[in-house]
Amino acid sequence: MIGATAGSAAMYQAMNSLGFAGESTYRGPIDLQGAPRGASVLILGAGMAGLTAAYELRNAGYEVQLLEYNSRPGGRNWTLRGGDRYTEMGGQSQQCEFDKDLYINPGPWRIPYHHHGMMHYTKLLGIPLEPFFQVNYNAYLHSSRAFGGKPQRYREVKADYQGHVAELLAKATRQNSLDASVTKEDQEMLLESLRQWGALDNNYAYTANGASSDRRGYEKNPGGGLSARPIPSKPLALHDVLDSGLWSGVANGDTFDMQTSLFQPAGGMGRIGEAFARELGPVVRYNAKVTDIHQDERGVSVTFTDTRELGAPQTARADWCLCTIPLPILAQIPMNVGQAMASAISAVPYAAAIKAGLQFKRRFWEEDEKIFGGITYTDLPIMNIGYPNTGFQSGGKGVLLGAYVWGLRAMEFTAMQPPERVKKIVDYGSQIHPQYHQEFENGVAVAWHRVPFTMGCFGMWTSATREKHYDDLCQIDGRIALAGEHASFLGGWQEGAVTSALDAIGRLHQHAVAQGEKA
Amino acid sequence: MRNNLLGCALLLLVGGVSLGARADSPLFTSRETISSLNGEQIYEHICQGCHMPGGQGATGAGAFPKLAANKNFVSWRFVALTVLDGRNGMPPFGYPEGQGMRSGPAHLTDAQIADVVNYVRSHFGNAYKAEVTAKQIAALPHPAAELMGPQ
Numbered sequence: 234m235i236g237a238t239a240g241s242a243a244m245y246q247a248m249n250s251l252g253f254a255g256e257s258t259y260r261g262p263i264d265l266q267g268a269p270r271g272a273s274v275l276i277l278g279a280g281m282a283g284l285t286a287a288y289e290l291r292n293a294g295y296e297v298q299l300l301e302y303n304s305r306p307g308g309r310n311w312t313l314r315g316g317d318r319y320t321e322m323g324g325q326s327q328q329c330e331f332d333k334d335l336y337i338n339p340g341p342w343r344i345p346y347h348h349h350g351m352m353h354y355t356k357l358l359g360i361p362l363e364p365f366f367q368v369n370y371n372a373y374l375h376s377s378r379a380f381g382g383k384p385q386r387y388r389e390v391k392a393d394y395q396g397h398v399a400e401l402l403a404k405a406t407r408q409n410s411l412d413a414s415v416t417k418e419d420q421e422m423l424l425e426s427l428r429q430w431g432a433l434d435n436n437y438a439y440t441a442n443g444a445s446s447d448r449r450g451y452e453k454n455p456g457g458g459l460s461a462r463p464i465p466s467k468p469l470a471l472h473d474v475l476d477s478g479l480w481s482g483v484a485n486g487d488t489f490d491m492q493t494s495l496f497q498p499a500g501g502m503g504r505i506g507e508a509f510a511r512e513l514g515p516v517v518r519y520n521a522k523v524t525d526i527h528q529d530e531r532g533v534s535v536t537f538t539d540t541r542e543l544g545a546p547q548t549a550r551a552d553w554c555l556c557t558i559p560l561p562i563l564a565q566i567p568m569n570v571g572q573a574m575a576s577a578i579s580a581v582p583y584a585a586a587i588k589a590g591l592q593f594k595r596r597f598w599e600e601d602e603k604i605f606g607g608i609t610y611t612d613l614p615i616m617n618i619g620y621p622n623t624g625f626q627s628g629g630k631g632v633l634l635g636a637y638v639w640g641l642r643a644m645e646f647t648a649m650q651p652p653e654r655v656k657k658i659v660d661y662g663s664q665i666h667p668q669y670h671q672e673f674e675n676g677v678a679v680a681w682h683r684v685p686f687t688m689g690c691f692g693m694w695t696s697a698t699r700e701k702h703y704d705d706l707c708q709i710d711g712r713i714a715l716a717g718e719h720a721s722f723l724g725g726w727q728e729g730a731v732t733s734a735l736d737a738i739g740r741l742h743q744h745a746v747a748q749g750e751k752a
Numbered sequence: 753m754r755n756n757l758l759g760c761a762l763l764l765l766v767g768g769v770s771l772g773a774r775a776d777s778p779l780f781t782s783r784e785t786i787s788s789l790n791g792e793q794i795y796e797h798i799c800q801g802c803h804m805p806g807g808q809g810a811t812g813a814g815a816f817p818k819l820a821a822n823k824n825f826v827s828w829r830f831v832a833l834t835v836l837d838g839r840n841g842m843p844p845f846g847y848p849e850g851q852g853m854r855s856g857p858a859h860l861t862d863a864q865i866a867d868v869v870n871y872v873r874s875h876f877g878n879a880y881k882a883e884v885t886a887k888q889i890a891a892l893p894h895p896a897a898e899l900m901g902p903q
Contacts, residue, residue: 644798
């Protein structure tokens, strides 16, 4: 029996794996007063780190140039909308055919309220935020090998798990099993709290009644008039809850990064990068593929080619360089830094992840199943289904996040061609929502290892590699500093990129001030 | 046990039926069943995500090395250490079972690593005959176990 549930438990543990709890180090707007006259900084990469740095350094009076590989700003801060065409490594192109105003965020999709840096810049840039529903009590927890493969409402699993645990603990208390650890007075308080927490009856039992139905929902909901009388629902048996493994999805919204409130930019996460770029105007040069980074005693020269032309390599030069290029790419670019930083750059493998957006003819998850936003978790290879947190009851079409996958299964999706990924995702999703095949119109599937501008989703650190390499990665080497989520303890989060950029430019600024004005 | 499809995967493997080319395979492996995959299947399920079908490699802002006709493959140790420990952004596959990075890569046994090394060294225009054994892989340094606590 344990074997039967172990896989599922491991699955749910893995589900939380992209969350790395940790308070943001953002402490208010950065102070870069006293920039030496004429001092210049060349920034590589127009993702959240590079854009933040360019914005602040330019405002502080530095001469700033920003080189970006893509033809758009944002990097992983990215939204795919109808009309967009995306070509992955290997040459496969996908045309996004979503209707107007529908979109998918292939990268980051949520901003926790305590990511103070992201909150600061979205406010500063005037970007409207919408609530992001991390937990939806009416979305599903699904195991393909429990309850006949029928998805269970989060509300029911949570109530029943909690109710049964409370009943057991109350029983142990009343049988004096806890006498050694809890005083008699506290036992009374404990029992009362368990009754409240678990929705137990007067005999400390979790049963089908008004109290438990007030948590898990009713067989027939209360209403008005003659048909008003509610009928309580029947809780799942403790054994079934435990054996299903679904209990391990109950705490999904409890980790620090996932706690209410979370937000999403209206119109897509990519609005942030776009707004930064509007502020920066000609500071950003697009379609620039960096091929060499060379520092000398007086500055840094960066060689790049324009990806649209076959022209000769060009060179940009500045006193200082902030490089936010993702490590798998940076590791392949010649750069004369010390062995410590070079070793650190090569020491961080990048995670596999895939996300897919699926457009459906109607919002059946709202119309048929009353699921408004939030996330369904499943042991199927698609792992997550994310419902749009906006446009409720709009009556028209809708786009779901059809899959959000990491680890081994993401590698396997990556190994497929895009149309096969989408087909598989629709097939798997139809096990949870049978409407899929009837309502599906089109989809896109982004596999992060094949994304040409990152070659992976985010940097995976271990405690051993942190110990050995992290400080070396973040230290300024001569005139070059690195930034990005890879140079943070908020791996995979935009807040890591923002805070690492502010930390790095604060130190670069000190170096620049110490060196003083140019002769 | 994980799901119905995996049940099918196990049956097929037990029956000795090859999973065949990745593009035709409806099957997902898992932490439970990955140990059943041979070198060719590992390549098609995992490696080709980056190194592409036929070992052709790919280019973006950086590049995934082409494995086809790759002169570095003269050294089986080079290939084996790359799979074990990763290289640059490539994840390591030599972590002890059940360990490794959160959300991170799969565990391959020494025998599987030998098998996939032999596969890539004898396909895609590579014709290195000498077969590497699990024992030789076992003798190479593996990444240290990384105990991961709860979030």
